Amino acid sequence: MTKRRLSQQQRGRINRNQEQRQARLERSNSRAVEQISGEELGPEIPGLVMCHYGQQLEIESLAAESAGRIFRCFQRTNLPPLATGDRVIWQADSDCSGVVVALQERTSLMSRPNQQATLRPIAANVSVVAIVIAPLPQPFANLIDRYLVMAEHLGLRPLIVLNKVDAFMVGRDTEIEAMLTIYTRIGYPVLRVSCKKDMGIDELKAFLADQTVVFVGQSGVGKSSLVNALRGDAEEYTDALVGDMSVGQDKGTHTTTAARLYHLPGSGDLIDSPGIREFGLWHMDSQMIFDGFAEFDPYRGACRFRDCSHQQEPGCALLQAVEDGHITRERLASYFSLLNTLNPDS
Ligand SMILES: Nc1nc2c(ncn2[C@@H]2O[C@H](COP(=O)(O)OP(=O)(O)OP(=O)(O)O)[C@@H](O)[C@H]2O)c(=O)[nH]1
Ligand SMILES: [Mg+2]
Ligand SMILES: [Zn+2]
Structure with missing residues (x-):
């Protein structure tokens, strides 16, 4: 109880600070506009x-x-x-x-909630969300699932891109392939590429023709490198800044600091976005999370109890689908872990 009250107080304070900062920003912005x-x-x-x-x-x-x-x-x-x-x-x-x-x-608006659970718009009018992973930094299925939930919610086409296939590491590759098999079985497109060795880039370009794609994912997976590889030697802009691997991704250094749009020579637009450590879904409710797991769809409302929590109830359609091999244990576990991150008020 005390804990809850405290956290509400904190939240209020954070929100007030946020509002004051926003007001300051708007005041100086309007001065600039007046000038x-x-x-x-x-x-x-x-x-x-x-x-x-x-x-x-x-x-x-x-x-x-x-x-x-x-x-x-x-x-x-x-x-x-x-x-x-x-x-x-x-x-x-x-x-x-x-x-x-x-x-x-706008046809779509992708936002990212910050620590204060305020939504910040990142990219507008995109049609494809390319979720980029790499052998290093280590990929997390739960982060991929968060992006997938967001893409499903916005009605955008998701694409999973495994970059740096030239740098596959013994022991890690089977783990990553097992993870990607889950997404392929659900029906999500997965492309394997290497910016360094110029592998799979043409295939990626073909997939993105006429689309506006936003590249998302952890810092250091190679989002900016992909943008540069796709653009080839387009001269309209300087290249996207690529991070120095030797600096180390664990230190929280983000090379790209703001989302930027690049035209793809020929057709289509690319939006490079800053890497992230965490992608919260605090602005969503439990129904939106369920809807974000595409393979759960056939089992919607099929459980014996209407308020089934899909944990242990008899006649649970989701648990049966797991038994039958239509839903993986990993994805069900990921769904529960996303539910646990939700604001208790939602
Ligand atoms: N071995 C290998 N390294 C790559 C490949 N693509 C990118 N890298 C390296 O990965 C590091 C990070 O690349 P970036 O393109 O800056 O990564 P990012 O995802 O844009 O990172 P942020 O801007 O911080 O979010 C750089 O040192 C790249 O040279 C690849 O295909 N193979
Ligand atoms: Mg970058
Ligand atoms: Zn159920």
Whole structure:
């Protein structure tokens, strides 16, 4: 009881701090917008958010006369937080900068909850979520499952990419292959690639044709390396920064610090996102988690008891499906572990 009350107090304090920080941010943002607004602004034109860092946005112009040029912009404070991949309306000023004045409708918005359980938008209008894993840093099925739940929830196509197949390690490879077999059986596409040895990159490119993909996964798995490998020698931008393996991924160093969009030569867009240690699903409820496990779907509402917890009840359809080999013990265990992370109020 005491514990619970304390944690609510803490939560309240954290939220207040968060709100104050947000208010400070908005005040300085509106000052910046006022300064720009003092100047003569150009007509309203469409643009694409290439990157959002701090308070600044990099906007690619989609207007015929300045198509492809990048402008540094602030956003009007009445707009919701913008994400890489957002389509916007903006106005240029005289100096390669401008103001975003409107947000166009999104087809999807991928967000990431922070420690305060506040959702932060990461990438908008994506169609594919590429979950990148590698022999090193060690992959965790539970993290893959979190991303899959998120992708299913948003109606996005998931893809699992095993990178660094050139660096397979004795003992680790069978473990990873066993893990990937589970996902293949469920029906999730799995591609094996190596940026270093240029293996499987063409196959990946074919899968991503005409799509907008966001690369997600732990720091150091090679998301930025994949973006560079896919883009080849496209010159439109400098390469995505790739981490130095010798620095060590365990020290919490993240090479990529903000999600950034790159055009794939030919067709499609790639969004590189910063690596993460944890991907919380605190904003979800138990039903959303269940819905995120695609192979559970045929057993929805099929248990004898309507409020079945799928732990030990007689007539449990999920447990029977595990017995029959249609659902793996690993995925059921992962489902319970995700349920345990949920906010008790949800
Ligand atoms: N052996 C091998 N190493 C690779 C491969 N792809 C990437 N790496 C190395 O892995 C390290 C991390 O690569 P990054 O592309 O920076 O990883 P990231 O996922 O973008 O990391 P964050 O930006 O921190 O999230 C670098 O040292 C790369 O050279 C590969 O196919 N094989
Ligand atoms: Mg990176
Ligand atoms: Zn059940």
